Amino acid sequence: MLKDYLLPASVDEALQNLQAYSGKAAIIAGGTDIMVNMAEGKVSPEALIDISRIGEFKQIEEEGEFIKLGAGVTHTQAARSPLIREKALVLAQACREVGSLQIRNVGTLVGNVVSAQPAADAAVALVALEAIAEIADLQGKREEPVEELYAGIGACKVDCRSQLVTALRFKALSPNQGSAFKRLAKRKALALPMLNVAVVLSLKEGAFEWVRIVMAPVGPGPVRATASENILAGASVSPEIIEKAAAAAREQAAPRDSALRGSAAYRRDVLKVLVRRALQDAVSQAGGSL
């Protein structure tokens, strides 16, 4: 049963709070996942440690060639940030799609990652950006790619009983690079994605320098469309090659039949369309022509 609600003012204090409860406390950021899980009896922490008072957690800043997001950054903040809109559009687009305005106003990107749902919108974009999570515990700090934090559906490798994600970091996109996010859902708000796709790519002299394509929900976490990425890497930009890459994503993906999200066959067919559209948008952003 919940007995205490703590409001640490610093990372150290938060970590000490975690330790004091030796595994029986949980971090709460926006609370949009954990409150639901508590109400359903899936988790029952003795204390909640609210990290919203940790000042630096609210910041979005440019650090050299990186963009750094504090652990308290909300979806609304990310969706509206001029810096992110300019240099990581895919993330702004993804965050704009989360839940509803109320959810976006409080829900955080880090919470989205740590909840480790297969098609969490921000997490899908972060994986495409090859974002790194900064993780702190009383022993010190380490860094881990977001893509590698998944340990199964709803299971994150961050040990919430003793560890804290303090920030997310990824490389800002340069003018020859582009990104895009596409989503299929049953309505425009408050609908979990039937499919979502994030693309980040770099062009060089009319060819794809590299491409990262992430799709979900087709596995336990965001899934890289590696076959498609390989088709595109080094190839010159053309509608045909994009179509071929999109078709490869369709082949690689294995969504499941779902009463709520549609049949597997339908979602594979549409996945191809979303991958193609995301690639087209990202190419044109990167200054490429089709």
Added chain:
Amino acid sequence: MKEYQVVGKSVRRLDALEKATGMGTFTTDLALPGMLYAKVLRSPHAHARIVKIDTGRAEQLPGVEAVACFKNTTRVKFNHSATMTFTVPPMEAVLDECIYDDVVRYVGDEVAAVAAVSERIAEEALALIDVEYELLPAVFDPVKAMEPDAPDIHIKKAGCFLCGKNIPGEKIHLALGNVEEGFKESDVIIEETFYLPVQKQAQLETQAALATVSNNGDITVWSTTQTPHPTRQILSHIFQIPQSKIRVLNPPYIGGGFGVRIGLSAKAEPIAVDLAMKTKKPVKIVYDRKEDFTSTDTRHSGIVTVKLGAKKDGTFQALQLKGLLNTGAYCSFGAETIGVLGAMGLSVYRAPHMLYTGNSVYTNITPAGAFRGFGNPQAMFAIETVVDMMAERLGMDAKELRLKNIIKPGDPWILPYSCQSTGLAECIEKGAKEIGWERRGTLNKPGDTLRRGIGMAVGTHVSDAWPFCGDFSNAYVTIQADGSVHVASGVPDMGTGTRTTLGQFAAEVIGVGMEHVSVTIADTQSTPFDIGSHASRTCYVAGQAVMKAATEARGYALAYAANMLNEPLEDLTILDAVVFCRGDRKLTLAEVARHAHLHNEQFIGVGKVIPQNAPPWLAHFAEVEVDTETGQVRLLKMVAAHDVGKAINPVIVEGQLQGGVVQGMGYALSEEVIFDREGRSQHDAYHKYMLLTAEDMPEIKAIIVEAEDPTGPCGAKGVGETGQVATAPAIASAIYDAVGVRMKQLPMTEERVFQALQELQKR
């Protein structure tokens, strides 16, 4: 047109301030000293017999005060819908349920209930009730349920009237002319079958009731019912207690209804009353959202077949309609909905030959009952799609074909009352202008993947339930000793603005401003009998009763004033709460009333109304954009042009129309409850059940047309349900215009549209 002072004006709603400030009281808000909380144990099985139930462990849990199940609770059979209170012989209401039975018939059926000092303890106690079930074969498909070897969901016995395998009530048969001949005379015949989903009201306030039993055995129940008086009758029947010892009321607000509580609020009232009788304490029950989804009436799913025959010039010759509705585990309004489906479906167009046959069927899913439109949306999706197809086959404009064939007053029609007014042609023309009908077919270039289309559909509805079943209203209007006016009517206000509208009638008739009027509603103790809110009847019938009562009260006041002034009665009139006579002789209404009071008289009018019926008419237009690569449909604009007779309060009327259109849009595109192979609902929560959200809304333009009906109060006709009726077929017609696929199943989800597009490509 007649000049009115208050009627026809968008006066501020009487509930506006209370609701906007969060001070309005709903059943869910109520609390009484010593109150207990009830929770229900529901069946995990679609069909099973309870072979053993042991409530001992639950009863021993500290804080638990009673546990009810079939063993210790009355097993009087009833029907939770109000049908059992107004079905007129020789027809028989189907009484097929009791509060708890030893057989459960769908996942979510009531097994037992606990009353405890807190909701949490009640919930914990549920887990301590030991039940042993013997599983019985279940059937979910309405066609299979009628086959000889299907399991019997109910057996024929006293009260439970069956007219065929799993068919409750009776088979409906409506005929005009001879359809066989009509089809012989036709040049073009189109026949198609359509599949309709389970839709859920998803009203904001779930079912709720709070019951107390006094030492004398008098019962008071606050609840979410849309029909307090019939609910009292049902409770009196279940508990064998005189109606006059039971009081049912709303407190006074209800968070929506849309038909889900015409009669009991599912079983909230009898569960609370029974537990209050067992514990001698007030008992409150509030369904959680999941229970509201799984265990309260839905719209009927079903199958509708239409066969339409026309001459080359477009004249309709024959229209045949067949309906099959899945009424789920209990009949509820199953026997009536199937009738309205046919009656409404056949009363839009003129054709010399018509035939309707239909029946409902039991299956092991959540019971279906009343939901805004009541069978009519099911009929019109099918009929209007076929009419659209007919226009195409004949090479005619779909609007012109409709204008040519719609019913006009005096035409023979299938309904047992006459059509005395129609503004449908005007609705069609005004709606077409608003949507830009002439742009139809010109919106896309070859190769576009986002394609636009425009569509339309029309329909009608009722203004009450007469003469299909009992339907009448009473009202009291009293001019108080200070000249202010009090209205008492038994109808509820479930967000529809009833209180305001009824107040407007009284103010208009008596000749006072709205600031002098107060309205008591929805209380069996302080209002005379009224059937309640259903069948789009509240304004139409209760409005007539209030007008009649107000006219009588005004008459007494004028007669009294004539005496006071010593002037002839016919020279007197009331305007703005002042009684005027010839010249400048006048008295305020307050002066007259006070004088009367001091001389032992009050002006009380009683209005009793046995109504006729009147058809409201509607034309809906939709503009959509279809993504041919994903199947997604985006709504760009909806137009709803409705002949409402007379808009008593135009803003309230527009609100009703828009609300209906929104529910129709969900019915068209995304709302559906699916049951898995075990009969478990897959859509039992708001985040699973796809109501459209604010972000999905297109512009919705409501156009009011006023072809006053001689039978209506100030000419008004029903408006509560009409917005739902023809929304889905208008959208389907627009989708066809955009991409050339005819959708024959609702909702038209992205996946279904995508599949239809793929099939089109293969052809």
